[in-house]
Amino acid sequence: LLGPARDQDLKGLRVVVSAGPTREYLDPVRFISNPSSGKMGFAVAEDARDRGAAVTLVTGPVTLPDPPGVQVVRIESALDLRDAVVKAARDAQIVVMTAAVADYRAAAAATEKQAKVAGDVTIHLTPNPDILAELGREKGDRVLVGFAMETHAGVERAAGKAARKNADFILLNYPTQAGTAFGGDDNEVTLVRADGSHEAWPRTSKREVARRLLDEAARLLARR
Ligand code: CTP
Ligand code: CA
Numbered sequence: 001l002l003g004p005a006r007d008q009d010l011k012g013l014r015v016v017v018s019a020g021p022t023r024e025y026l027d028p029v030r031f032i033s034n035p036s037s038g039k040m041g042f043a044v045a046e047d048a049r050d051r052g053a054a055v056t057l058v059t060g061p062v063t064l065p066d067p068p069g070v071q072v073v074r075i076e077s078a079l080d081l082r083d084a085v086v087k088a089a090r091d092a093q094i095v096v097m098t099a100a101v102a103d104y105r106a107a108a109a110a111t112e113k114q115a116k117v118a119g120d121v122t123i124h125l126t127p128n129p130d131i132l133a134e135l136g137r138e139k140g141d142r143v144l145v146g147f148a149m150e151t152h153a154g155v156e157r158a159a160g161k162a163a164r165k166n167a168d169f170i171l172l173n174y175p176t177q178a179g180t181a182f183g184g185d186d187n188e189v190t191l192v193r194a195d196g197s198h199e200a201w202p203r204t205s206k207r208e209v210a211r212r213l214l215d216e217a218a219r220l221l222a223r224r
Contacts, residue, residue: 011052038062136166
């Protein structure tokens with residue numbers, strides 16, 4: 001059921017993974033979201049599980065089924081994602097934020113379905129909390145990993161994010177790579193640290209990216 005026997009190198013560790021998109025409702029039947037499939041985060045959760053970790057997977061709405069042997073928390077909004085991740089992260093050693101968190105939510109979501117009006121409409125949005133940055137402010141000995149999709153100046157922008165959010169590293173990818181990123185089964189990422197140092201990993205399956213990510217996180221953890 002849990003796949004082939006593997007090295008239990010993460011036994012005794014708690015790993016928290018966020019995955020998928022968030023939904024920010026404008027009214028009861030409409031929301032702002034993005035096409036994140038959740039595949040990358042589910043792959044990290046499954047790999048950590050197979051290596052013996054206790055895994056909590058906090059996921060926005062995706063079509064993937066719950067992975068067996070993983071504690072799955074299904075949420076919709078960024079605020080709910082924050083609550084679930086912060087709670088689970090308290091006794092975790094590794095936190096991986098693959099979730100595509102919506103940067104904004106409605107300042108005041110309508111409680112009733114909004115009828116259309118003639119002409120243009122303005123929606124007032126307010127920023128969501130930055131969950132990774134929040135975890136970074138009370139980091140302790142945890143290893144924190146983020147993801148970033150950039151269209152330009154990728155390494156520079158990802159390094160800036162790692163620094164600002166106090167993340168150990170960010171896995172950077174580009175939306176233009178066919179078969180990768182949104183919805184694909186493969187990924188082609190560059191590991192980027194806050195100091196700007198970086199290494200490009202070859203294009204491979206999301207599961208293999210997950211394996212390498214956890215290898216790196218375990219290495220960093222062993223040094224603390
Ligand atoms: N992230 C988060 N909370 C948010 C936004 C992002 O925890 N409100 C996390 C993501 O899960 C990801 C990392 O931060 O691991 C980078 O996300 P990204 O959207 O690239 O960063 P932003 O700071 O939102 O920058 P941008 O303006 O480029 O969207
Ligand atoms: Ca963002």
